[in-house]
Amino acid sequence: MPSNSIQLDDNGKLRHFLSIEGLNQTILNEILDTADSFTSVTDRTIKKVPILRGKTVANLFFEASTRTRSTFELAEQRLSADILSLNVSTSATVKGESLLDTLQNLEAMQIDMFVIRHQDSGSAHFFAQHVRPGVSVLNAGDGQHEHPTQAMLDMYTIRHHKQDFSSLRVAIVGDILHSRVARSQIHALNLLNTAEVRVIAPRTLLPMNTESLGVSVYEDLEQGLEGVDVIIMLRLQKERMRGALLPSEKEYFRKFGLSQERLQLAKPDAIVMHPGPANRGVEIESSVMDGDQSVILQQVSFGISVRMAVMSMIVGQSGLQSGSDA
Amino acid sequence: MSLQIKNGQVVNPLETTVVKTDLFLQDGKIAGLGSAPKSFKAEQTIDAAGHWILPGLIDCQARLRDPGEPEKANIESETKAAIENGITSLCIPPDTQPPIDNSATVELIHHRNEMFGHQAHVYPIGALTRGLGGEQLSNMASLRANGCIAFSNAKIPLANNLVQRRAMDYAGGQHSLVIIQPIDHDLLANGCAHEGAVATRLGLPAIPEAAETAALAKDIELVAQTGARTHFGQLSSARSVDMIRSAKAKGLPITADCAIHQLFLTDHDIGNFDSNMFTIPPLRSQYDRDALREGVADGTIDCLCSDHQPHEVDAKLKPFPSAEPGISGLDTLLLLALRLVEEGVLPLADLIAKLTLNPTAIMGLPGGRIGIDEVADLIIVDPDSHWICNASSFVSKGKNTPFEGWDFHGSVTHTLVAGNIVYKA
Numbered sequence: 244m245p246s247n248s249i250q251l252d253d254n255g256k257l258r259h260f261l262s263i264e265g266l267n268q269t270i271l272n273e274i275l276d277t278a279d280s281f282t283s284v285t286d287r288t289i290k291k292v293p294i295l296r297g298k299t300v301a302n303l304f305f306e307a308s309t310r311t312r313s314t315f316e317l318a319e320q321r322l323s324a325d326i327l328s329l330n331v332s333t334s335a336t337v338k339g340e341s342l343l344d345t346l347q348n349l350e351a352m353q354i355d356m357f358v359i360r361h362q363d364s365g366s367a368h369f370f371a372q373h374v375r376p377g378v379s380v381l382n383a384g385d386g387q388h389e390h391p392t393q394a395m396l397d398m399y400t401i402r403h404h405k406q407d408f409s410s411l412r413v414a415i416v417g418d419i420l421h422s423r424v425a426r427s428q429i430h431a432l433n434l435l436n437t438a439e440v441r442v443i444a445p446r447t448l449l450p451m452n453t454e455s456l457g458v459s460v461y462e463d464l465e466q467g468l469e470g471v472d473v474i475i476m477l478r479l480q481k482e483r484m485r486g487a488l489l490p491s492e493k494e495y496f497r498k499f500g501l502s503q504e505r506l507q508l509a510k511p512d513a514i515v516m517h518p519g520p521a522n523r524g525v526e527i528e529s530s531v532m533d534g535d536q537s538v539i540l541q542q543v544s545f546g547i548s549v550r551m552a553v554m555s556m557i558v559g560q561s562g563l564q565s566g567s568d569a
Numbered sequence: 570m571s572l573q574i575k576n577g578q579v580v581n582p583l584e585t586t587v588v589k590t591d592l593f594l595q596d597g598k599i600a601g602l603g604s605a606p607k608s609f610k611a612e613q614t615i616d617a618a619g620h621w622i623l624p625g626l627i628d629c630q631a632r633l634r635d636p637g638e639p640e641k642a643n644i645e646s647e648t649k650a651a652i653e654n655g656i657t658s659l660c661i662p663p664d665t666q667p668p669i670d671n672s673a674t675v676e677l678i679h680h681r682n683e684m685f686g687h688q689a690h691v692y693p694i695g696a697l698t699r700g701l702g703g704e705q706l707s708n709m710a711s712l713r714a715n716g717c718i719a720f721s722n723a724k725i726p727l728a729n730n731l732v733q734r735r736a737m738d739y740a741g742g743q744h745s746l747v748i749i750q751p752i753d754h755d756l757l758a759n760g761c762a763h764e765g766a767v768a769t770r771l772g773l774p775a776i777p778e779a780a781e782t783a784a785l786a787k788d789i790e791l792v793a794q795t796g797a798r799t800h801f802g803q804l805s806s807a808r809s810v811d812m813i814r815s816a817k818a819k820g821l822p823i824t825a826d827c828a829i830h831q832l833f834l835t836d837h838d839i840g841n842f843d844s845n846m847f848t849i850p851p852l853r854s855q856y857d858r859d860a861l862r863e864g865v866a867d868g869t870i871d872c873l874c875s876d877h878q879p880h881e882v883d884a885k886l887k888p889f890p891s892a893e894p895g896i897s898g899l900d901t902l903l904l905l906a907l908r909l910v911e912e913g914v915l916p917l918a919d920l921i922a923k924l925t926l927n928p929t930a931i932m933g934l935p936g937g938r939i940g941i942d943e944v945a946d947l948i949i950v951d952p953d954s955h956w957i958c959n960a961s962s963f964v965s966k967g968k969n970t971p972f973e974g975w976d977f978h979g980s981v982t983h984t985l986v987a988g989n990i991v992y993k994a
Contacts, residue, residue, distance in 0.1 A: 249841070264770070343886060363888035364772040365842030386890065387772030426772055450769035451777075 249371055257556045259380045261367040262389040263430035271398065271434055277552035278399050278545070284321060294555045295324035298355040302328040303345075304383070305361040310519055310543060311383050311393065315358050318550035327354065342366075343373060350375055356557065357381065364388035364423075379557045387421050393518050394427030396549040398435060400542050401473055404514050408435040414467050414509075415458075416443040416499060417477030417526055420450045420488075424518045425477060433457045443467035445499065447488040464499050468508040475516045476501055479526045492525045502528045506536065514538045570988055571595045571609060577617030577949060581939050582624065582922035592622060594945040597987035602941060615990075617949050620982060621917075624925040624937050625657025625946035626903060629826055630802055631877035632895075633659065633691070636677060637666025642879040642966040644678070645685040650899040650965035652687045652992045655948040655981040656875075658936060659689055660928070662748075663696040664723035670696035670707045675715040688991040690946075692718045692934060694748060697736045703727040706739055713745055718932050719800070721748035724849070726784060728754065734791055741797030746932065749788050750802045751809070752850075756780035761890045763851040767836040774890060776851050778806045785809050789816045789823070798822040800931055803876055805831055805850035807860030814869040824931050825869065826923075827861050828876035829905045830896055832914070834858070834971060844885045844892035845971045848876075862914050871927045875902040879967020897967030901958065903950070904977035911978065945988035954980040 250265055252258045257270065284292055300319045304312055312328070319326050331345065340348075342361075349357070356379045359370055364386030371380040384390040405411055413432055419425045419442050432440045442453060443461040453460050461467030468474065479495060489495050501515065515527075515537045523529045532539060574592040579602075581588065593601030593609050600606045628651070634642040651659055661678070663669035669678070675693050682691045695717030699705040709720055720740050727733040740747045760776035762768040768775040785801065789812060792799045801813060804827045813825045830848070835855050839846045846852055864870040878895025885892050906924055910917045929937030936946040958975040960968040984992035 341883065341886075342888070342891075361888065363890045364774075365890070366888035368842050369888040385772075385888075387774070389772070423772055426770070451764045451775060452766040452769050455766040455769060 249368065256559065257553070259371045260391055260553050260557065261371055261380065261382045263391045263394055263427045263434065264389070266434065268434050268436070271395070271431060273556065274395050274549065274552050275399050275402055277556060278548040281548035281551040282545070284548075284551070290321050291323055292321065293323045295319065295322035295558060298558065299325040299327060299353060300356045300358060300554070301349050301354045302326065303331050303349070303357055303359045304329070305331045305359075306384070308360055308383070310546070311360065314543065314546040315383060315550055318547050318554060321547065322551055322554060327352070346370060346373060350378060354378065356554065358383050360384040362386055381553065381557070384423055386423065387426070388423050389427045390423040391427045392546070392550050392553060393424050394431040395553065396542055396546040397428055397475065397516060397518070398431050399545045399549050400516060400538055401514070403541070403545070404538060405472060408432070408437045411437050411473060412439045412441065412471040413437055413473040413475065414441040414443055414471045415475045415477065416464065416467070416501065418448045418479055418483065419444050419453060419477070420448045421480065421483075422477050426456070428475060429456050429458055441467050441471065443499070445489065448483070465505060465508055468505055471509045472513055473516065474501065474506070474509055474513055476521070476527050478518065478520060479522055496525055500524075500526055500528060501531050503530055503534070506531055516542060519543070571612050572988060573605070573611035573614045574617050574622060574947070574949065575614060577620050577622040579939055580621050580623045580918050580921050582918055582926040583938050583940065585916070585918040585922065587621070587918055592939075592947070594985070594988040597945055599939065599941060599943050599945050602939070615949065615983060619951070619953070621950045621952055622939070623655070623921055623948050623950060624939055625948050625984065625986065626655050626924045627658040627660070627928040627932070627934060627937055628656050628875050628877065628899070628902060629660045629872050629928040629932060630828070630874040631659045631661060631899065632664075632879070633661055634879060635665065635681060636674065640881045641884070643685075644681045644691065645687070646966040647877070647879065647899065648682065648686040648689040648691065650963070651689040652984050652986075653964045653981065654899050655903045655950065655984060656899060657689055657946040657948070657984065657986050658692060658934060660692045660694055660718065660932060662694050662721060662723040664701060664725070668696045668701050669693045669712070669717065670699050670701065672711055672715045675712060675717060679716065688986045688989070690936075690986075692716070692932065694718060695720045697722040697740070697747065698727065698732065701725045703729060703732055706736055709740055709745060710743055713743065718934065719746035719748050721750070724750060724752065726752045726754050730787065730791070734795060737791055737795040737797035737799070741795050744798075747797050747799045748802055749799060751781050751785035751788050751804070753780050753784040756783060757849075761847055761851070761894070762839060763836040763853045765836055765854055767839055771839065771842065778808055778853070781806050781850055782808045782812065785812055789821065792816070792821050792823055796822065801825040802874070803828050803850060804861070804870065805853050805857065807857045810860045810864035810869055814864070817869065824871045826872035826874050827865070827870050828898070829873045829902060830876070830898065830971065832858060832862055832865065832909060833905060838971065839889070842889040843971070844887065844889050845896070845969055847889055847892050847894045848896055849894040865909070865923065866915055871923065871931060873906060873923045875899055877965070879965050880969045882968070885969050895969070896971060897963060897965050897969045899965045900963040901970065901972050901977070903981065904956070904979055907952070907979040908977065945985055947985045948981055949983040950979055951982050952979050954978070956980060
C-alpha cells in the first residue's frame with residue numbers, strides 16, 4: 244500500500260484532501276461530525292461563518308462541472324473565503340501553458356487553497372506535490388481515480404438516514420470502470436466498516452480485479468439488489484456506447500436500470516442515491532428518482548456542509564467551536 | 570598502437586567462463602590471450618587486478634533522439650553516456666524525426682556520430698515502411714547498403730496484416746532481420762498502466778496483456794508463414810515468454826529481448842502516480858516479472874536492452890497519464906545486469922552474453938566476443954565499487970530514471986573501442 248502521507252501532516256491532520264484511500268476512520272468521522280455542525284449554518288438566515296476569512300480559494304476546473312463546482316463555491320462563500328473560479332479548459336492551457344505554469348502563476352497571486360478537477364488520474368497528487376508548503380489542494384475529481392468530497396457527502400447522506408455502517412449492505416450500480424466516485428465511495432464505505440459493499444455492473448464496465456478494492460461483484464442487478472440498505476446508482480456516460488462497451492441505452496436499462504419493481508428487491512426502507520447528473524430512463528426510472536426512497540436532492544444540499552467541513556479542517560479549524568459566529 | 574591488459578578476470582561470453590588472463594591488443598584487435606603474440610611490445614599497459622574485462626556492451630534498443638528531438642538528447646550526449654557506462658554499440662530504432670526510411674537520414678546519423686560522437690558504434694535500424702506509415706515498403710535494399718542492420722516499424726504497429734506479411738517477405742527475401750515490438754494498437758488504446766489491481770485502484774487507463782500477446786500471436790504466425798528471421802523486442806508479459814518459448818521449440822527463426830527494467834520493476838512501483846514508472850509496454854505484475862527472469866535464465870530471452878528513452882524534465886513533469894512514457898536507461902544498463910548476477914538469475918558470463926555475444930550474433934555485428942582477431946571493443950569493470958543511483962549525475966541528457974536511490978555495485982573504469990581507450994574513469 245503506497246503511503247498517502249502527503250495528505251496528512253505529522254499530527255495526522257488534513258493538509259490536502261486528495262483521495263479517501265490513505266485516510267483513516269477517525270478523519271472520516273471527523274469530517275462527518277464537522278459537517279453536522281455546518282448543516283445548522285446552512286439552515287440559518289445568515290449563512291456565513293468567518294473560518295476562511297482572509298483566505299483565497301481558487302477553483303480550477305479543467306473539466307466541466309455544474310454541481311460540484313457550485314457547491315464548492317457556496318461552501319467557500321459560507322466560510323467567508325475570497326474566491327477565484329477559473330474554467331481552465333477555456334483559458335491558458337489552451338494557449339499552450341503547462342499545467343505547472345498555470346498552477347505557479349496562480350500561486351503567485353497568494354492562493355491558499357486550490358480546488359481542482361482534472362481529467363488525468365493522479366492529477367490531484369501531482370498538484371499537491373508541486374504546490375508551495377502551506378498551500379492546500381482539494382481534489383474535486385481526478386480522471387477515473389477519486390472524487391473524495393462526493394464520497395464523503397454520500398457517506399454523510401447514508402449516516403443521516405442509517406446511522407450505523409457496520410450493519411449496512413450497500414450496492415453501487417453502473418459504470419465502475421470509469422467512475423472516480425465509485426472508487427472513493429468503496430474506500431470510504433470500507434473504512435467506515437460497512438458490512439458489505441457490492442458493485443453491480445456488466446463485465447465491460449468493471450475494471451480488472453474489482454474484488455481487490457474490497458467489494459463483492461455482481462453482474463446481475465436483481466441478485467445484487469437483494470436485501471440491500473443503500474442503492475447508489477452511477478451515471479452512464481453516453482460515450483460508452485461508442486467504445487463498444489454497451490450495445491444501447493435501452494438494453495442497459497433493461498439489464499441495469501433501477502425500476503420500481505427492482506427496488507422492491509432491496510430492504511423496504513432502502514434509500515436510493517445518485518451522484519448526478521442522472522439520465523432518467525437510462526440508469527434510473529423517473530418514478531424512482533422522484534420517489535419516497537430517493538435522497539438524491541438531499542445529497543446535493545449535504546454537499547455544501549461536507550465541503551465546508553473538509554475546508555475548515557484543512558485550515559486547522561474543526562467546525563464551529565473555533566470560528567466565532569458571524 | 571599496442572596495449573596489454575594484465576591481471577584482469579576475462580569474462581568470456583562465448584565459452585561462458587571467467588578466467589584470469591592477460592590480453593594483448595594490437596591494431597584494434599585482440600592479438601593475444603594469455604600469452605603475447607610474437608614480437609609484441611606493449612606501448613601501454615593497464616593493470617586490471619581485481620577487475621573484470623568484458624566485451625563492450627551492445628544495446629539493441631536505444632533512442633538517441635537524433636535527429637529530431639534535441640530537447641531530449643542527441644548523438645553527442647548519448648554516445649558519451651554509452652561509452653562511460655560500458656556500452657560500445659547502440660542499435661537505434663527508426664522512429665527518429667524524420668524516421669530512418671531514407672539513405673540521407675542514415676548518412677546524417679553516421680555523419681553526426683563521426684563529427685560529434687564519442688566513439689560508440691551507432692547502428693541504425695531502418696524503417697520497415699515509408700515514414701513508418703504502414704502502407705508502402707521502405708527501400709530496404711538501399712537502406713541496408715547504407716548501413717541499416719535490420720528493419721522495424723518501431724512502436725507503430727502495422728495496421729494492415731497484408732502489408733506486414735509482404736514487408737516480412739521482402740525483408741526475409743534479402744536476408745534482413747525484422748525487428749518487431751508486438752503491440753496491438755486497439756488494445757493498447759489510451760492505456761498507461763498494466764491492467765491489474767494497481768490500475769484498478771488508481772483509476773489509470775489499463776493496458777491488457779493482450780495488447781502485447783494478441784499482436785505477438787499474429788506476428789509469430791507471420792514468421793511461420795514467411796520464414797522471415799524476426800527478433801521480438803521489449804517483451805513484458807509472462808504469456809509472451811511462453812509463446813516465444815514454444816515458437817522457438819518449433820524451430821521458427823525467432824529471437825527476443827526485454828528491457829532490463831522489466832526484470833526489476835512491477836506495476837506496484839507506480840506508487841502514488843510516479844511518472845518515471847510510466848513505460849510502454851507497461852510495468853506488469855510480479856508474476857510477469859518472474860516469468861521474464863525465467864525466460865532470461867533459460868535462454869528464451871536472448872538479449873537485454875536499455876530501451877533507452879531520454880526525456881527533458883517537462884516530459885515527465887505532468888500527471889501520470891499525460892507524461893511521456895520511457896526510461897533513461899544507458900546509465901543503469903550494466904549496473905542492473907550486474908545486479909541480476911548478484912540476485913542469482915544467471916552466472917556472470919551467461920548474463921553478459923545477453924548484452925554482447927547474443928545481440929551481435931542476432932544483428933550481425935562485430936564485437937561481443939573475446940578471442941583472437943576479434944575487434945578490441947572492451948570494457949574494464951571494478952565489481953566492488955558501489956554507487957547510490959542519483960539521476961543528477963547521469964551522463965545521459967535524460968534524467969528520467971525509476972532507479973533513483975538504488976544501491977548498485979560495479980563501475981566502468983575503462984572503455985576501449987578498437988583497442989583505443991575512449992573512456993577512463
